[in-house]
Amino acid sequence: xRSRIAATAAACVFAMIMTAGPxxxxxxxxxxxxxxxxxxxxxxxxxxxxxxxxxxxxxxPHGSYLVAESFAGKLTSISSTGQKSVVVNAPxxxxxxxxxxxxxxYYFDNDQGAGxxxxxxxxxxxxxxxxxxxxxxxxxxxxxYEGAHNPDGKTVxxxxxxxxxxxxxxxYLRSMGELxxxxxxxxxxxxxxxxxxxGANAIMFVSDSGKVKLIRQLPAEPITIDSxxxxxxxxxxxxxxxxxxxxxxxxxxxxxxxEVSGSWIYYTVLPGVPxxxxxxxxxxxxxxxxxxxxxxxxxxxxxxxxAVSGEGVVYVAQLMGDGVSIIKRGTTxxxxxxxxxxxxxxxxxxxxxxxxxxxxxxxxxxxxRLR
Numbered sequence: 001x002r003s004r005i006a007a008t009a010a011a012c013v014f015a016m017i018m019t020a021g022p023x024x025x026x027x028x029x030x031x032x033x034x035x036x037x038x039x040x041x042x043x044x045x046x047x048x049x050x051x052x053x054x055x056x057x058x059x060x061p062h063g064s065y066l067v068a069e070s071f072a073g074k075l076t077s078i079s080s081t082g083q084k085s086v087v088v089n090a091p092x093x094x095x096x097x098x099x100x101x102x103x104x105x106y107y108f109d110n111d112q113g114a115g116x117x118x119x120x121x122x123x124x125x126x127x128x129x130x131x132x133x134x135x136x137x138x139x140x141x142x143x144x145y146e147g148a149h150n151p152d153g154k155t156v157x158x159x160x161x162x163x164x165x166x167x168x169x170x171x172y173l174r175s176m177g178e179l180x181x182x183x184x185x186x187x188x189x190x191x192x193x194x195x196x197x198x199g200a201n202a203i204m205f206v207s208d209s210g211k212v213k214l215i216r217q218l219p220a221e222p223i224t225i226d227s228x229x230x231x232x233x234x235x236x237x238x239x240x241x242x243x244x245x246x247x248x249x250x251x252x253x254x255x256x257x258x259e260v261s262g263s264w265i266y267y268t269v270l271p272g273v274p275x276x277x278x279x280x281x282x283x284x285x286x287x288x289x290x291x292x293x294x295x296x297x298x299x300x301x302x303x304x305x306x307a308v309s310g311e312g313v314v315y316v317a318q319l320m321g322d323g324v325s326i327i328k329r330g331t332t333x334x335x336x337x338x339x340x341x342x343x344x345x346x347x348x349x350x351x352x353x354x355x356x357x358x359x360x361x362x363x364x365x366x367x368x369r370l371r
Contacts, residue, residue, distance in 0.1 A: 043368070044336060044366045044367070044368055045366060045367045045368070046364050046365070046366050047065065047078060047080070047081075047082050047352075047364075047365040047366065047367060048078055048082040048084060048364065048365050049356075049361075049362060049363070049364040049365075050361070050362035050363075051067060051069055051076070051354070051357075051362050051363040051364065051365065052069045052071065052072035052074070052362060052363075053069055053070045053071040053072060053357060053358065053363070054067045054068070054069055054070075054342060054343075054354040054357050054363040054364075054365065055068055055069075055070040055096065055304070055342045055343060055354070055357060056068040056070070056096060056097055056098045056099075056184075056185065056305075056342075056343050056354075057098070057343045057344075057345050057352050057353070057354050057365060058098045058099045058100045058105075058345060059100060059345055059347040059352065060077055060100050060105070061100070061103065061132075063079070063080045064077050064078060064079055064080070065077070065078045065080075065352060065365055066078075066087070066098045066100060066105060067098070067354065067365060068095045068096050068097065068098040068107060069095065070094050070095055070096050071094060072091075072095075073088075073089065073090040073091045073092055073093045073094065073095055074086060074088060074089055074090070074095060075087045075088035075095050075098060075105075075107055078365060087105070087130065088107065088109075088130075090109060092112065093109050093110065093111065093112065094108070094109075094110040094111075094112050095107055095108070095109060095110075096108040096110060096183065096184050096185075097183055097184050097185045097186040097195070097196075098186075099186040099187060099188050099193070100188070101188035101189075102188075103131065103132040104129050104130065104131050104132070104188070105129065105130040106127065106128070106129050106139075106186050106188055106193055107127075107128055107130075107186075108125060108126065108127055108128070108142075108183045108184070108186070109126045109128050110123070110124070110125045110126070110182060110183065111123035111124045111125070122143050122146060122147050122179050122180070122181065123143060123181075124141050124143050125141060125142040125143045125146075125181040125182060125183050125197075125199070126138050126139075126140070126141050126142075127139045127140050127141075127142060127183060127186070127193065127195065127206055139193070139206055139208070139210050140206045140210040140211075140212055142181045142183045142195065142197055142200070142204070142206075142212065143181040144212075145181070145200075145204070145212040146179060146180065146181035146197070146199065146200050147179060147181075149214070150177065150179055150200075151177075151200050151201070151202045151214055151217045152177030152200060152201045152202065152217060152218075152252075153176065153177045153178075153179070154176070154177070155176065155177040155201075155217075155219075155220055156174065156175075156176060156220075156250065157174070157175050157176070157177065157220055157250055157251065157252055157272075158173045158174035158175055158249060158250060159173045159174050159225070159244055159247055159248070159249055159250075160174070160248070160250060161247055161248070162174075162243065162244055162247060163243070165243075166241060166243035166244060169239075169241040169243065170238070170239060170240060170241050170244065172238060173238075173240065173244065173249070177201070177252075180199035180200070181197055181199045181200055182197060182198045182199030182200075183195050183196070183197045183198070183199075184196055184197070184198040184255070184256060184257075185198075185255065185256060185257040185258045185267075186258065187258045187259050187260045187265070189205075189260050191207055191208060192205055192206050192207040192208050193205070193206050194206075194215065194258050194260055194265055195258070196255035196256065196257060196258040196267055197255065198254045198255055198256060201217070201218045201252050201253050201254060201255065202214060202215075202216065202217045202218060202255070203215045203216045203218070203255060203258060203265065203267060203286075215265070215286070215288070216286055216291070216293070218253035218255060218269065219253060220250035220251060220252065220253055221250065221251045221252075221253045221269065221271035221272075221275055221280070221282075222248045222249070222250055222251075223248065223249045223250075223251050223271065223274060223275055223278065223280060224246065224247075224248060224249075225240060225244050225245055225246065225247050225248070225249050226245070226246075228274075228278060229249065229274045229278070230245070232273070232274040232277050232278070233274065236273070249274070251271035251272040251273070251274070251275040252271065252272035253269050253271060253272075254269065254270045254271065254272055255267050255268065255269055256268045256269070256270045256303060256304040256305070257303075257304060257305045257306045257317075257343065258306075259306050259307060259308050260288075261308040261309075261310070261312065263287055263288050263289050264285045264286065264287055264288065265285065265286050265288055266283065266284070266285045266296070266306050266308050266314065267283070267284055267285070267286075267306065268281065268282070268283050268300075268303040268304060268305065268306045268316060269281060269282045269283075269284060269303070270302055270303060270304065276302050276320070277320075279299055279300065279301040279302075279320070279321075280298070280299060280300075281298075281299075281300035281301065281302055281303040281318070282295060282296075282297060282298045282300060282303070283295075283296040283297040283298075283300065283303060283306055283314060283316055283327065284296060296314055296327060297314070297316065297327050297332060300316060300318055300321065301318045301319070301320040301321035301322075302318055302319040302320035302321065303316050303317065303318050303319075303321075304317055304318070304319045304341075304342050304343060305317030305324075305341070305342060305343035305344040305345075305353070305354075306344070307344045307345050307346035307351070308346070309346055313326060313327075313328050314326070314327040314328070315327070315335070315344050315346060315351065316344065317341040317342060317343050317344040317353060317354070318341060319340055319341060319342055319357065319358075320340075321341070322334050322337055322338075323335075323336045323337045323338035323339070323341045323353075323355070324336035324338065324341050324344045324351065324353050335351070335368065335370075336351065336353050336355070336366065336368060338353070338355035338356070338366070339355065339356055339359075340355060340356050340357045340358050340359065340363070341353055341354065341355050341357070342354045342355075342357035342358075342363070343357075349369055349370040349371075350367055350368070350369055350370070351367060351368045351369075351370060352365065352366070352367050353365075353366050353367075353368075354366075
């Protein structure tokens with residue numbers, strides 16, 4: 001049972017049926033939380049609506065916002081008053097992972113296959129930049145690195161401890177990491193860009209010259225096979241044999257967003273099916289100097305966006321949860337109630353979020369001022 005970001009759209013309806021009323025996430029203690037931050041926000045301000053699959057947002061130049069309308073193949077600039085202008089128009093492509101730093105826009109231009117699952121071909125997945133003069137260049141093609149290294153190629157996903165006879169009843173419940181690159185989120189920093197690759201299940205750093213370096217290969221996420229997992233599998237036309245009940249299923253750890261704050265990189269993980277439907281998403285942070293990794297929050301409902309304040313306060317958007325929440329001093333509190341919140345960004349004391357991202361009527365860009 002594999003999963004990628006595009007598959008979340010199809011899974012979302014089923015997940016909402018499975019979760020009768022979204023709940024706040026349980027979490028671990030947030031390290032480094034400041035005491036001077038009041039999470040109480042002002043009312044929501046809708047900047048614009050009618051966005052087509054808006055999955056990533058960034059604060060852009062001159063008070064604007066940059067939104068990746070991913071499945072529409074568009075990168076859109078939105079003024080503070082809601083006026084839209086198209087920056088990139090690439091029908092048939094997936095535009096993802098928009099970010100902005102020092103006058104430069106970064107985004108991914110990903111070739112799409114026939115469906116949400118990896119196909120036989122390793123498709124191009126380009127990190128591009130647009131400078132202040134409007135010049136576009138391809139910084140790197142992440143699929144080239146994936147083809148040469150395949151970071152999770154030796155990872156066993158699925159059920160690892162089933163007997164041979166048990167596995168023979170459902171061989172589709174074990175697989176190896178495949179060749180697949182799907183860069184989905186980015187965080188510019190000095191000298192380059194940190195990338196969350198939702199196909200490679202890894203975090204990389206791409207230098208300004210285009211050199212790709214592996215920062216962290218994300219370990220598989222363990223999920224106990226119980227009646228809920230069996231029900232999810234059945235909805236997908238797969239049978240989980242009784243001999244696998246109680247065993248651990250190792251789901252792909254799909255990174256959905258990355259954010260750099262000081263010497264730490266924060267990232268959301270949406271465990272692959274069945275994890276995305278069970279509300280077992282997580283937020284981690286890894287120290288860029290020594291590799292130390294800490295769990296920030298768990299039991300999140302498809303976390304797809306993360307933002308961090310200068311004081312180390314963490315915000316998370318949950319696509320299948322109750323909107324955008326703040327994680328502070330061991331407590332998770334909702335600050336933007338919304339359906340299908342696909343991303344959140346923070347600039348000063350302004351939160352920007354994308355909501356209703358997968359609705360037929362289109363998603364919205366909203367903001368809140370933090371007091």
